[in-house]
Amino acid sequence: MRRYIGTLPARVPAFPDFLAFLAVFVAFGAAGCQPQLGQCEQNRDGTTEAMTLVIDGDGYPAYAGQALVQEACSSCHNASATGAVRRGAPFHLNFDAVASRTTGPDVADMDAIARVEASQQLIFDHRFDMFRSVEAATMPPGEVGRSAVGDAGYRFLAGGDPLPSITSSEGIEIYRSWLACGSPMVLQSAETEGTGAAPGDPCEGTETGALGDHCYYRVTEPPIEPTWTAIYDRIIVGGGCLGCHDPDATVSFVEQSALDLSDKDGSYAAMVGVAALGMPCMAEGAADRIIPGDADGSMLIHKFENRLPDGGDICGDPMPLGVPLPQSQIDVVRIWIDEGALDN
DSSP: OEEEEEEOOTTSOOTTHHHHHHHHHHHHHHHTTOOOOOOOOBOTTSOBGGGOEEEOTTSOEEEHHHHHHHHHTTTTSOTTOOGGGTTTOOTTOOOTTSSOOOOOSTTOOHHHHHHHHHHHHHHHHTHHHHHHHHHTTOSSOHHHHHHTOOOOOOEETTTOOBOOOTTSHHHHHHHHHHHHTTOOEEEEEEEOTTSOOOTTOBOTTOOOOTTSOEEEEOOOOOOOOSSHHHHIIIIIITTTGGGTSOTTSSSOOHHHHTOOOSSHHHHHHHHBTOOOOSTTTTTTTOOOSBOTTOTTTOHHHHHHHTSOTTSOOOSSOOSSSSSOOOHHHHHHHHHHHHTTOOOO
């Protein structure tokens, strides 16, 4: 089990002063043609709508609005993104450190926490412009932008329904509420085994007021087995590959990539021992998509790790766009390939 702790920018006052603070900003925004973010909705228990919990495919938690930014913005607004991958995003606006997987607080990665806090402050400073662009459907920009929206497999902790896209009316409302409440962030995770608490329970001895520190228990997912069935369900589907490689996706790249991953059996047949058929990888003579017994030589691993074994650049974009896979998941795929990439 793990727990996580979230906090708000220091400049945001604690509740109950928050609504008065927000009212000043709304009034100022109206005078300056700023969009109306509305109120920070408070529940009867003192929590806010912005504190709605979601978890990714590995059980790591985030607030719903935080997860939307991670999925919709981080692939272009990314400090390591250059050239076509940057897709015109200003270089001073990087949100790739929105969701942290640090292990603190006892052994916290303070550099990683600082990056999350920097992203949090940047979002707070640009909240009106960020909401205006999403509400007006100018961000993510056009088909290219929508194709970069990742899918980390986030689902609501309560009920298990998938997190809606930021381009949907429901997603926009989640985003608005999160910004209105000061864009609360999950900062870190910590082991909490042996507590006896249920996933999502507040951690003992931690303040859980509307704008205080938050600590909840992580949902512990079973480890991913190195089998094709588990890899397809937990990594191909759960890791966001269908955001581009599904003919029914909002912006499908099935035709350009010549790779449809919407079916488990079809995906296996299209990748194992098959050369790259999409552009630009085919033109560049890229390796076969999956070479049984050779993970280092397989293009799928190159795409997941965004590098060639010699450190060179991959063809095309990394996979998946948006939220990169954790190395622990990539290592499972490596084991499966090195063991023969069996259809099991």
